[in-house]
Every structure is written in structure tokens, then in C-alpha cells.
Amino acid sequence: MPAEASTSRPASSPLTERQEARRRRILHASAQLASRGGFDAVQMREVAESSQVALGTLYRYFPSKVHLLVATMQDQLEHMHGTLRKKPPTGDSAAGRVAETLMRAFRALQREPHLADAMVRALTFADRSVSPEVDQVSRQTTAIILDAMGLADPTPQQLSAVRVIEHTWHSALITWLSGRASIAQVKIDIETVCRLIDLTDPDRRA
Template sequence: MSTLNSLSVEDLGSAAQRDRRKRILDATYELAREGGFDAVQMRAVADKAEVALGTLYRYFPSKIHLLVSALAREFERSQKSIATMDAVPGDTAAERVIFVMKRTTRGLQGDPRLTEALTRAFMFADASVATEIHTVGMLLTSMLTQAMRPGAEEPTAEDVAIARVIGDVWLSALVAWVTGRSTAAETGAHLETAVGLLLRD
């Protein structure tokens, strides 16, 4: 089994390399929006990003690595968007976490083919994609703990544990929506129930 990981922005020393990685992910988003998971083929991504196929594989060892990295970038964008707000609405930790989750989920559900591609990649990821999966998990945990305790310098161990469970429920709910086992409304209700149980005052 391959243990190669995707090259993150931190791995790239030059502006040209960072731009190349951005073009690759932009091309991935465009293909996924057009045709979902099946439309994201490595050759098609390389052509659209105007990079050699070998170069693409050096940045992302497989289609799954590529799409899970794209999911991480989606969460990064959501985190940055929320960080620009004066304050996350809500008087309790549960209300603030639900706001963050609903805002991010609505953004994903507004682009169903892209979300289908990103979520399926997360479902299919094996141990070779552990680094990329860890990045997604850390971003989710960070978003949720910041909503739970706005302004806190460091989350508590309990905060992190709760956020991880909520993140797992969130991703499971996305899988259910993508595979047609639940509606958008049912997904939202499921998330609210989970958060309410875990963050009771």
C-alpha cells in the first residue's frame, strides 16, 4: 500500500509550486461540479490544470488524495469565512456549533455534485490517505471548538473529544445525504439532535 501523501501548501517552497497546486485543486473543483466523482479523472485534471500527468501525481498520488485535499480546502474556506464574523451567533455552545454546521452544510448542499465527489472520496479513503484525512478532521475540530468557546486560547481535552464526535456525525450525515438515504432537512435535524445531546448546558 502506498504511503505517499499529497503535497500541502507548507511543503511547497516557491510561489510557482503553490500556484500549480491551486490550479490543480481549481481544476478538480470544476470537474467535480460538472460531473461529480466519476468526472474527476487524473488525466482530465492534469489537462485542465495545464500540468503534466507526472507532475500531478507528484502533488497528489491518487484521485482519492486529490479529492480529500479538496475537501480540506473547502473546510479551510468555511473556517476563514466564519473567522471574519464579529461573533458566531448563539447564546450557548450548542447554538453556536449548530450555526457553524448549518452554514457549512448549506454551502456544501448548494453544490451537490461537488459535495458528492468530495464525500465519496472521504468514504473510499484508506490508510494511505491518513494524512489528508487527519487534516480534514483537524479543520473540523478547530471550527467546532472555536464555536464552542469563542476567544479561548486553547480548547480543553473534553472540548476536542466532543468536537471530534460531532465531526464524525457531521460527515456521516453528509454521506447519508449524498447517497440519498436522507433529505437536506433530515440531515439538519440529525445534526441538531447530536449537538443538543453532546452540548447540554
């Protein structure tokens, strides 16, 4: 596997400079509009206009609104992973560190709830045509969690626990975004699910 920016994307044809710039302008416009009014506020015509690109071009870069928003999420996730790396969590147990990390991410999302709404809704609404991109987001999330656990090569059990944590994370986020769960509840649920980690830690049979 050749060294490549953690960004991923096989880079089937390396974009020229101007193309890279267009791509960034589009993602920036997308995030900006999303921050304003969430999923609905990201209108393809407006994204095109804001990023100084023809509508057809926008669709060449991102074949659908969902693709665009999922790519926006990848972009934001990288930021976040970078930020988290700088200040690793300090808890004693793996479970505690993961919970701390997720709550930190959660607080970051709280600062831009509309953006969070747009990204998460796109993510869960995505159909099979977006699977590769969604998968990439999922791998990135997994990496963040494994980082917090401080684990190099997890057992299958632990991987399952991590998947369950991700499930809970996404779904809890949705219930919070749609106003059906309080922040406190999200916190409790995150902490609850993180106990699964200790449960699957071979060293620490409670």
C-alpha cells in the same frame, strides 16, 4: 511551533513560484470538474489536461485521486473557516452556535452538491496512505467547531463530544448525498447531536 499559514503542511521543500502556480491550477481544475459531476467526473487525465500539466506531474503533486480530492477539501475548508470567522454564530448556547455553524456549512455545500459529493466520498474512502491529509481535514473541522463553541481549552469529555459531532456531520452528509436522508433529517440529527455539548459543559449542568 513556528508561525505558518493556517494551511498547514510542513513544507518539506518550499515550492517555487511556478510549482505553487501548478499546484493551484490543479486544485482549481479538480474543484471545477468535481462541481460538474462529482467524484466520477474528476478524471485524472482531464485534471491534467485542464491544468496544463502532464499526467506524471499531476501524480507527483498528488499521489492518487483520493489525495487530490482530500487536498481539494482542505482548500475549500480553509475558505469556509475564513468565511465563518467573519460572521460568527449568534446563539446563546454553545450547542446552538455549533448547530448554526454546521447548518451554515451545510447550506454552502448544498450549493455545490457535486463538489460536496466528490470531497466527502474521497474523505471516507481514503485508506491509511492518506491518513495525514485526512487528519488535517479533521483538525480543521475540529477547529471550526471549537471556534463556534467559543472554547479555548476543552476537557477530554468535550473533545469526545466534538468528535462525535464530526462523525455525525460526515455520516449525515453522506446519507444526504446518496439521497437516503432529507435535509430536514440532517438538520434534526445535527441539532440532536449538538445537545451533547450542553451535556458536557461543566458550567451548565442542565
